[in-house]
Amino acid sequence: MTIVHPSFGTLDDNRIIIFDTTLRDGEQSPGFSMNLHEKIRMAEALTELGVDVLEAGFPIASPGDFESVKAIADSVGQRDDSPVICGLARSGREDITRAGDAVRSAKRKRIHSFIATSPLHMKVKLRMEPEEVLQAVSDSVELARSFTDDVEWSAEDGTRTDPDFLCRCVEAAIRAGATTINIPDTVGYALPEDMERIFTMVRTRVPGADTIILSTHNHNDLGLAVANTLAALKAGARQIESTINGIGERAGNASLEEAIMAIRTRQDAVPYTNNVKTTNILRVSKMLSTITGFDVQPNKAIVGRNAFAHEAGIHQDGVLKDASTYEVMTPESVGWTKNSLVLGKHSGRAAFRDRLDQLGYKVGANQLNDAFRRFKDLADRKKVVFDEDLVALVDDEVMRDHEHVRFVSLDLHAGSKGPARAHLELDVDGEVKSAEATGNGPVDATFNAIQAIFPHTANLVLFSVGAVTEGTDAQAKTTVRLEENGKMVDGQGADSDTIVSAARAYVHALNKLLVKRLRTEPAALSA
Ligand code: KIV
Ligand code: ZN
Numbered sequence: 001m002t003i004v005h006p007s008f009g010t011l012d013d014n015r016i017i018i019f020d021t022t023l024r025d026g027e028q029s030p031g032f033s034m035n036l037h038e039k040i041r042m043a044e045a046l047t048e049l050g051v052d053v054l055e056a057g058f059p060i061a062s063p064g065d066f067e068s069v070k071a072i073a074d075s076v077g078q079r080d081d082s083p084v085i086c087g088l089a090r091s092g093r094e095d096i097t098r099a100g101d102a103v104r105s106a107k108r109k110r111i112h113s114f115i116a117t118s119p120l121h122m123k124v125k126l127r128m129e130p131e132e133v134l135q136a137v138s139d140s141v142e143l144a145r146s147f148t149d150d151v152e153w154s155a156e157d158g159t160r161t162d163p164d165f166l167c168r169c170v171e172a173a174i175r176a177g178a179t180t181i182n183i184p185d186t187v188g189y190a191l192p193e194d195m196e197r198i199f200t201m202v203r204t205r206v207p208g209a210d211t212i213i214l215s216t217h218n219h220n221d222l223g224l225a226v227a228n229t230l231a232a233l234k235a236g237a238r239q240i241e242s243t244i245n246g247i248g249e250r251a252g253n254a255s256l257e258e259a260i261m262a263i264r265t266r267q268d269a270v271p272y273t274n275n276v277k278t279t280n281i282l283r284v285s286k287m288l289s290t291i292t293g294f295d296v297q298p299n300k301a302i303v304g305r306n307a308f309a310h311e312a313g314i315h316q317d318g319v320l321k322d323a324s325t326y327e328v329m330t331p332e333s334v335g336w337t338k339n340s341l342v343l344g345k346h347s348g349r350a351a352f353r354d355r356l357d358q359l360g361y362k363v364g365a366n367q368l369n370d371a372f373r374r375f376k377d378l379a380d381r382k383k384v385v386f387d388e389d390l391v392a393l394v395d396d397e398v399m400r401d402h403e404h405v406r407f408v409s410l411d412l413h414a415g416s417k418g419p420a421r422a423h424l425e426l427d428v429d430g431e432v433k434s435a436e437a438t439g440n441g442p443v444d445a446t447f448n449a450i451q452a453i454f455p456h457t458a459n460l461v462l463f464s465v466g467a468v469t470e471g472t473d474a475q476a477k478t479t480v481r482l483e484e485n486g487k488m489v490d491g492q493g494a495d496s497d498t499i500v501s502a503a504r505a506y507v508h509a510l511n512k513l514l515v516k517r518l519r520t521e522p523a524a525l526s527a
Contacts, residue, residue, distance in 0.1 A: 043076045217254075
């Protein structure tokens, strides 16, 4: 039976809905939190990637979560090409009302309500009897429908739920008006054959299952999230829930790029269609890494540095003769460029802007000026400027757009004799302030100078440096994690000088802490 969906209209049997939960399930994992501007940037990039539903957050979780879901509904949600903007809610009235309020302004909106249905979760976590849970399913979906026609209901821990009870819950949700039913493998326990069995059962046993979209949402605790996603599709699921780079609770969620490329590459076995523009994949993956400070592992499928590298001579020989000998998809199809050598120190502003356009960056006039100035400076110091350098530099500039404290300059004296000395200038809300400090090495001296200009009580809990490209003149990319009163934030910085990149990262983290503080104590900016 052809499904007529409130947000997507008539859907072909083979069309699958791509539901992205990078900003909700992904952002929920430790160290991956993003601020409002970062979430909006990600939401824009995901829209350009072509996802159908964007789960923007869990509005009841905190005022910040509510604000960011609302801000995404107010901005991205107004675009003609906007995905459906979705807010997550437990089954209580307050949760659902909050989610409904947060997504209200979006042109297309969804409330996603869930409740646990497995015996263990009902008994230990909810302390509810199965009949009470069943009632909560109907009540929550009915209430959600009063805010929007597009309602998704999830059976949390669905793959460990008693089959008969799962069918009763799904039936109740459909009767109450749910238009998408999601059966998550919340704890990453299922095998592909379990998924086939569960989805086939729900599709064939539950009255009305042919009028709604069945959805699959898989965690990666056993490394099976993508395999389980494909198995569910084969058994009738038509929505997949996934995240960029596979980020998410514990071992993460099914990785969007892996699921999409498996479908595209193996049309013979999984002949489904979707709207994802695969050439944007790498850009969104890198943007997420830059924002969160977590690079993907080099051997990560599709987006890892080595995903298309061929080391063994016999492989190199084969690839030179015909790439398909060892490559099941082309690197270009997911956004890798063959020739990443781009610009030199004689390149002008037009060529610079043109290259940024090709890389998918739309930057405002001020950001373009600042980024171009930094590019010229970099090109003076570095023999060759690669796409990766431009991406690091522009991301660094865009990240700083809303900062109250900005890096201005740093002079250092360091070496093997005596303490290091740093002379630092920061712009604090438009006023340039300077300080000199010593320390046990250049990083310590620089961070002490930041403390002198901008006193704060945050502790440094993580400091890591990597290189953007190869070579001794490569830009450094630094991540700094600060902790204050139990709140953790990560900051990133990039520069061809390692200590400047560290200073930028520290200042970035400090700005994030200020935003967090400001939400609870509005006078914080005068710190
Ligand atoms: O993993 C899970 O069960 C979830 C639900 C909220 C859908 O994330
Ligand atoms: Zn989940």
